[in-house]
Amino acid sequence: MTLKRLTGALLVASALTTGVASAQDESVTIGVSIPAATHGWTGGLNWHAQEAEKRIEEAYPNIDIVLVTADSPGDQASDIEDLISVQQIDALVVLPFESDPLVEPVRQAKEAGAFITVVDRGLPDTTIQDVYVAGNNTELGAVSAEYFKSRLDEGDNIVILRGIPTVIDTERFDAFMAGIEGSGINVLDNEFANWNRDDGFEVMQDFLSRFPDIDGVWAQDDDIAMGVVEAVRQAGREDEMFIVGGAGMKDVIRGIMEGDELIPVDVLYPPAMIATAMDVTVANYTSNGPVRGEYILGAPLVTPENAEQFYFPDSPF
Amino acid sequence: MTLKRLTGALLVASALTTGVASAQDESVTIGVSIPAATHGWTGGLNWHAQEAEKRIEEAYPNIDIVLVTADSPGDQASDIEDLISVQQIDALVVLPFESDPLVEPVRQAKEAGAFITVVDRGLPDTTIQDVYVAGNNTELGAVSAEYFKSRLDEGDNIVILRGIPTVIDTERFDAFMAGIEGSGINVLDNEFANWNRDDGFEVMQDFLSRFPDIDGVWAQDDDIAMGVVEAVRQAGREDEMFIVGGAGMKDVIRGIMEGDELIPVDVLYPPAMIATAMDVTVANYTSNGPVRGEYILGAPLVTPENAEQFYFPDSPF
Numbered sequence: 001m002t003l004k005r006l007t008g009a010l011l012v013a014s015a016l017t018t019g020v021a022s023a024q025d026e027s028v029t030i031g032v033s034i035p036a037a038t039h040g041w042t043g044g045l046n047w048h049a050q051e052a053e054k055r056i057e058e059a060y061p062n063i064d065i066v067l068v069t070a071d072s073p074g075d076q077a078s079d080i081e082d083l084i085s086v087q088q089i090d091a092l093v094v095l096p097f098e099s100d101p102l103v104e105p106v107r108q109a110k111e112a113g114a115f116i117t118v119v120d121r122g123l124p125d126t127t128i129q130d131v132y133v134a135g136n137n138t139e140l141g142a143v144s145a146e147y148f149k150s151r152l153d154e155g156d157n158i159v160i161l162r163g164i165p166t167v168i169d170t171e172r173f174d175a176f177m178a179g180i181e182g183s184g185i186n187v188l189d190n191e192f193a194n195w196n197r198d199d200g201f202e203v204m205q206d207f208l209s210r211f212p213d214i215d216g217v218w219a220q221d222d223d224i225a226m227g228v229v230e231a232v233r234q235a236g237r238e239d240e241m242f243i244v245g246g247a248g249m250k251d252v253i254r255g256i257m258e259g260d261e262l263i264p265v266d267v268l269y270p271p272a273m274i275a276t277a278m279d280v281t282v283a284n285y286t287s288n289g290p291v292r293g294e295y296i297l298g299a300p301l302v303t304p305e306n307a308e309q310f311y312f313p314d315s316p317f
Numbered sequence: 318m319t320l321k322r323l324t325g326a327l328l329v330a331s332a333l334t335t336g337v338a339s340a341q342d343e344s345v346t347i348g349v350s351i352p353a354a355t356h357g358w359t360g361g362l363n364w365h366a367q368e369a370e371k372r373i374e375e376a377y378p379n380i381d382i383v384l385v386t387a388d389s390p391g392d393q394a395s396d397i398e399d400l401i402s403v404q405q406i407d408a409l410v411v412l413p414f415e416s417d418p419l420v421e422p423v424r425q426a427k428e429a430g431a432f433i434t435v436v437d438r439g440l441p442d443t444t445i446q447d448v449y450v451a452g453n454n455t456e457l458g459a460v461s462a463e464y465f466k467s468r469l470d471e472g473d474n475i476v477i478l479r480g481i482p483t484v485i486d487t488e489r490f491d492a493f494m495a496g497i498e499g500s501g502i503n504v505l506d507n508e509f510a511n512w513n514r515d516d517g518f519e520v521m522q523d524f525l526s527r528f529p530d531i532d533g534v535w536a537q538d539d540d541i542a543m544g545v546v547e548a549v550r551q552a553g554r555e556d557e558m559f560i561v562g563g564a565g566m567k568d569v570i571r572g573i574m575e576g577d578e579l580i581p582v583d584v585l586y587p588p589a590m591i592a593t594a595m596d597v598t599v600a601n602y603t604s605n606g607p608v609r610g611e612y613i614l615g616a617p618l619v620t621p622e623n624a625e626q627f628y629f630p631d632s633p634f
Contacts, residue, residue: 051605059376136610268607275606288368288629289592290585293453293614297607312605 027062028285031083031114032093032278033076036069037316040223041247044271044317045095052275056282063282073101080105084112091115091281095274099123115284119277130284133277133295135269137171140220140246140299143267144172145179147244147301148216154184156215159207161193161200161224172220172246188214193224200227208235216242222249222266229262238262247271248302248310249317257307266302268310271317273297344379345602348400348431349410349595350393353386354633357540358564361588361634362412369592373599380599390418397422401429408432408598412591416440432601436594447601450594450612452586454488457537457563457616460584461489462496464561464618465533471501473532476524478510478517478541489537489563505531510541517544525552533559539566539583546579555579564588565619565627566634574624583619585627588634590614 032053037043046069053065066087070076076097083089092109096102096118103123110116110128118129126132148158160176163169173190180187188211193199200219207214208231217232219225225245232238243263245252248270255263276297284291302310349370354360363386370382383404387393393414400406409426413419413435420440427433427445435446443449465475477493480486490507497504505528510516517536524531525548534549536542542562549555560580562569565587572580593614601608619627 048605055603055605130615270607272606275604276600276608277606279600279604279606283593283596286372287592287596288365288372289589289594289596290587290614290627291593292617293612295610295612297610298447300609310607 026285027064028091029064029066029087029089030091030093030278030281031080031087031089031109032065032067032274033079033083034067034069034095034119034274035076035097036071038071040249040317041271044249044312044315045274047312047315047317048270048272049274049278052278056278060282060286063285065278070097073097076102077105080109084109084114089114091117091284093117093119093274093277093281095119095277096121096123103128115281117277117281119274130292131277131280131295132293133273133280134297135273136296136299137168137269138175140267140269141172141175141177142179143299143301144218144220144244144246145176147265147267148180148185148218149183151242152183152185152215155186156184157186157188157211157213158216158218159188159204159211159214160190161203161217161219161221161228162190163192163195163221163224165192176218176220185216193219193221193227195221195223197223197227200224201231202227204228204231205235208232208237214241217244219243219245221245222247222252225252225263232262246299247317250312250315253302253307253311254313256302256304257311259304264303266307266310267299268297268302269299270297270310272312343602344381345408346381346383346404346406347408347410347595347598348397348404348406348426349382349384349591350396350400351384351386351412351436351591352393352414353388355388357566357634358588361566361629361632362591364629364632364634365587365589366591366595369595373595377599377603380602382595387414390414393419394422397426401426401431406431408434408601410434410436410591410594410598412436412594413438413440420445432598434594434598436591447609448594448597448612449610450590450597451614452590453613453616454485454586455492457584457586458489458492458494459496460616460618461535461537461561461563462493464582464584465497465502465535466500468559469500469502469532472503473501474503474505474528474530475533475535476505476521476528476531477507478520478534478536478538478545479507480509480512480538480541482509493535493537502533510536510538510544512538512540514540514544517541518548519544521545521548522552525549525554531558534561536560536562538562539564539569542569542580549579563616564634567629567632570619570624570628571630573619573621574628576621581620583624583627584616585614585619586616587614587627589629 037046068079117131193203222245246267354363385396434448510520539562563584
């Protein structure tokens with residue numbers, strides 16, 4: 001493997017100097033290991049990985065993408081073993097099922113000579129990765145807060161549905177609270193809804209029964225937001241408030257394109273980031289530009305004006 | 318321009334859903350505005366921008382890159398005006414000559430509807446940019462410190478040549494000093510050498526005359542390192558010490574490939590980052606992955622084992 005990698009590097013270096021994509025000359029195998037499509041976001045993840053695979057293999061005939069999906073951390077560890085020993089991958093793009101159990105498998109891929117791109121859920125040992133691609137939870141909270149400030153006045157009331165108690169949730173929540181500080185917007189309560197539609201429904205039913213005056217709901221996730229919408233509609237209070245989720249779910253994006261007033265905007269935390277990670281990994285073999293580093297994707301506000309570019313009607317999410 | 322952009326976005330969105338590079342359908346003009354090749358690093362910048370232009374235009378026949386180089390901030394401002402009004406660019410990739418004078422020109426490009434990618438020298442108003450691509454000065458200092466610790470023992474002596482008193486220099490220096498803390502490595506002195514070969518020569522002559530025992534030199538820049546090498550050779554003390562610069566100058570990289578002992582390694586801060594920025598901007602029109610965000614490139618250690626991939630023999634730098 002080491003010899004193969006060295007030859008590859010020499011060919012790449014020589015091809016680059018001519019300004020021609022080196023990937024024309026040398027075959028490159030890129031393994032992509034992601035969790036199976038167990039819920040909405042991972043459904044989108046799988047779809048976007050497949051789309052990127054088709055697009056990349058069409059653009060670069062000598063690049064082979066091997067996409068594998070895992071049902072558990074253990075499953076993913078053995079997927080990665082196979083990618084190394086059977087597929088003899090040159091590079092690994094991995095969105096870890098869980099961080100800790102994947103450290104050793106990914107380290108073994110690195111030691112076998114593979115270029116490593118880690119996506120979204122970081123590994124505790126960051127020295128293993130060549131590239132890290134991830135969303136920006138702090139920006140998601142801050143951008144959401146800006147929108148609430150633009151829509152609400154001092155004394156207006158909101159409720160907040162949180163995710164699962166994790167670093168991701170804390171980053172989102174803290175940035176939102178810092179963002180609305182001093183605005184006079186009144187947070188009636190916040191509760192965990194576990195990034196889950198059913199929990200979103202139940203928590204919102206509770207909020208609706210307790211608070212007669214709600215002007216806005218920050219659900220910070222589109223799955224939760226779907227549950228909130230259902231609870232609000234059942235209570236017949238959809239003219240009273242607006243709801244903001246987060247991610248970029250296609251039903252939410254379509255609603256925004258159509259001018260929906262209940263969920264008027266979204267904040268991006270897109271499963272399509274797997275495609276970005278695959279592109280950057282491909283560029284390691286095709287571009288004269290360096291790719292090693294950290295690529296933290298923005299969390300832009302999705303509005304009726306820009307929603308089209310985030311709409312993928314064939315995606316399951 | 319707004320209408321054109323909207324149509325473009327719709328076409329992109331619809332093409333993406335088929336998994337085919339949308340860039341086949343719609344012509345896209347990307348303006349690239351960079352400083353002229355006034356010294357080593359900007360020479361490399363210009364060369365890599367031209368290489369990327371050739372490569373991208375060959376891969377995507379409908380993408381037109383318009384590369385313009387400026388001799389001053391005022392020159393760059395009028396370049397950008399022309400890119401907007403004459404070339405009607407869809408996107409702007411800009412490495413600002415200076416940060417402050419370029420804020421308004423880049424803002425005007427943004428307001429005219431262009432997608433904005435800022436490279437290396439950030440704008441004080443970060444809300445204008447869609448993507449920011451830059452090197453990592455803190456990592457450059459930290460990676461250099463790790464190398465010095467791996468080569469030197471407690472009580473060994475080093476000298477440090479710094480750049481120009483700027484945030485970039487401070488980030489590099491502070492990270493290096495934090496990195497060697499507790500190692501017992503003794504810093505005899507540090508002086509500014511202005512990222513300049515002649516200043517590197519003079520400062521090093523002074524160090525050589527004052528210090529009879531020097532085990533290592535951290536020059537943190539390859540231009541400075543070239544001056545240091547000359548001073549050390551003139552003093553006949555090249556067997557006494559090693560020198561580490563920074564950037565990825567081709568003469569330095571070739572020396573590393575050939576096993577040079579005076580400059581055994583380098584730390585990357587590559588002018589080729591302009592190509593990375595151009596690739597990411599192209600991906601905004603060709604990929605299903607999102608590209609908005611911050612891409613901070615790593616500062617890996619260049620060693621005999623990996624030097625080939627950073628070697629561009631046709632580049633002037």
